[in-house]
Amino acid sequence: MFDAGIEMGDLLIIDRDLMRNPNEGDVVLADLGNAYTIKRLAKTRDGEIYLKSENASGDYPDFHASQGDTW
Numbered sequence: 001m002f003d004a005g006i007e008m009g010d011l012l013i014i015d016r017d018l019m020r021n022p023n024e025g026d027v028v029l030a031d032l033g034n035a036y037t038i039k040r041l042a043k044t045r046d047g048e049i050y051l052k053s054e055n056a057s058g059d060y061p062d063f064h065a066s067q068g069d070t071w
Contacts, residue, residue, distance in 0.1 A: 001027070001038050001039070001040075001053070001054045001055060002054070002055045002056070002057070003054040003055055003056055004027060004040065004054040006027070006038060012029070012038065014029050022041050023041070024041055024042060024043050024049075025040065025041065025042070026040070026041050027039070027040055027041075028040070028041050028051070030051055030063070030071055031071065032063065032069075032071065033069070033070055037051065037063070039051035039052055039053055039054075039062075039063065040052045040053075040054055042062075048064065048065075049065070050062055050063060050064045050065065051063040051071075
């Protein structure tokens with residue numbers, strides 16, 4: 001999330017009350033089942049919700065839900 005101003009070693013404070021109903025464009029902490037990640041909540045033109053990486057290096061992929069995934 002370097003391009004969002006979040007760098008390695010930064011301390012993040014998570015407000016769970018705000019995370020109950022995240023909106024498109026919010027930075028979220030996501031539990032992907034076996035790992036946690038910080039990404040921006042985004043939508044495709046078709047309305048699909050996905051987690052967008054904000055690191056121009058390309059080392060961190062976006063996450064798109066597959067059938068059976070639990071976020």
